[in-house]
Amino acid sequence: MPTQQDTxxxxxxxxxxxxxxxxxxxxxxxxxxxxQPITEAGxxxxxxxxxxxxxxxxxxxxxxxxxxxxxxxAELLRAEGVDLTNLEIAGETRQNVSVTDIRDGGQYRFTLxxxxxxxxxxxxxxxxxxxxLPSEGLVVLSGSQPPGVPPGFPSHLVACAARMRARxxxxxxxxxxxxxxxxxxxxPPFMLRLxxxxxxxxxxEALDPPAAADLAGGLVGRGxxxxxVVACGAAGSVLVTAQERLHCTPPVVKVRSKVGAGDSxxxxxxxxxxxxxxxxxxxxxxxxxxxxxxxxESTALCRGEDVQALLPQCRVTEI
Numbered sequence: 001m002p003t004q005q006d007t008x009x010x011x012x013x014x015x016x017x018x019x020x021x022x023x024x025x026x027x028x029x030x031x032x033x034x035x036q037p038i039t040e041a042g043x044x045x046x047x048x049x050x051x052x053x054x055x056x057x058x059x060x061x062x063x064x065x066x067x068x069x070x071x072x073x074a075e076l077l078r079a080e081g082v083d084l085t086n087l088e089i090a091g092e093t094r095q096n097v098s099v100t101d102i103r104d105g106g107q108y109r110f111t112l113x114x115x116x117x118x119x120x121x122x123x124x125x126x127x128x129x130x131x132x133l134p135s136e137g138l139v140v141l142s143g144s145q146p147p148g149v150p151p152g153f154p155s156h157l158v159a160c161a162a163r164m165r166a167r168x169x170x171x172x173x174x175x176x177x178x179x180x181x182x183x184x185x186x187x188p189p190f191m192l193r194l195x196x197x198x199x200x201x202x203x204x205e206a207l208d209p210p211a212a213a214d215l216a217g218g219l220v221g222r223g224x225x226x227x228x229v230v231a232c233g234a235a236g237s238v239l240v241t242a243q244e245r246l247h248c249t250p251p252v253v254k255v256r257s258k259v260g261a262g263d264s265x266x267x268x269x270x271x272x273x274x275x276x277x278x279x280x281x282x283x284x285x286x287x288x289x290x291x292x293x294x295x296x297e298s299t300a301l302c303r304g305e306d307v308q309a310l311l312p313q314c315r316v317t318e319i
Contacts, residue, residue, distance in 0.1 A: 007137030015043030020298035044143025051267030067092035091115025117148035216240035251313035
């Protein structure tokens with residue numbers, strides 16, 4: 001694939017400092033003495049930018065960071081080589097903790113909500129993001145929204161991006177996702193990604209690829225997004241537009257941690273599109289990146305060499 005690419009901007013409203021530790025056991029009662037923690041910058045959009053960098057791509061990361069924790073996140077990102085624009089906010093950037101029980105590999109994840117935003121802070125962020133939108137590039141809004149940010153923020157972003165002819169890829173959850181699903185906008189996002197948890201919330205159960213494609217087709221038909229990508233766990237992902245229904249089957253790999261698989265998928269998918277690949281090629285690279293991510297420990301993302309090794313094993317078919 002060519003290395004020349006369109007501009008990619010990732011947006012993270014609710015970044016985090018991710019702490020990952022291994023414990024000899026996890027049980028209530030006694031003190032549990034854990035190993036030295038691994039500290040990484042986290043949050044959907046930031047993880048997408050970090051993974052794009054590992055795939056030899058480039059993106060600009062726009063994030064809201066506050067306090068000493070926010071400063072530490074910025075330091076970690078710049079040390080990795082991420083091109084970061086930091087909008088300083090009131091309050092302290094949240095922390096997430098992941099504890100792995102080494103007896104059975106069980107993983108316990110604790111996610112904090114993040115600082116609450118007031119109306120002034122929301123307006124500042126919206127204005128700053130709007131001024132940073134690339135012309136005819138790709139914009140990735142990924143991760144949760146902090147308390148106080150209106151659920152209509154993604155729709156506002158898509159409307160602003162439409163004026164710049166930029167394509168918006170959204171991977172979010174909670175009320176923001178519900179609003180997107182229930183109130184299709186005049187300018188729908190270019191792509192909306194749903195993971196297994198979100199599908200269960202919609203249908204009460206996980207779906208196999210054909211059922212996931214039917215769900216996605218209905219949402220595209222309602223104008224929720226121009227394209228839906230639905231994750232089906234070990235069965236891979238499906239991609240549906242008004243014209244195409246594709247399924248990519250991932251290779252069988254040893255699963256060490258599922259954390260970061262979704263962000264790695266979005267990174268590979270977005271980078272492929274930025275390099276003018278077809279939808280099938282983007283789905284294939286995203287699937288390879290997700291498979292590579294589950295091979296790594298704790299909150300680690302995909303490794304570029306693993307993605308390239310797995311890519312030929314990711315098979316795209318019509319569904």
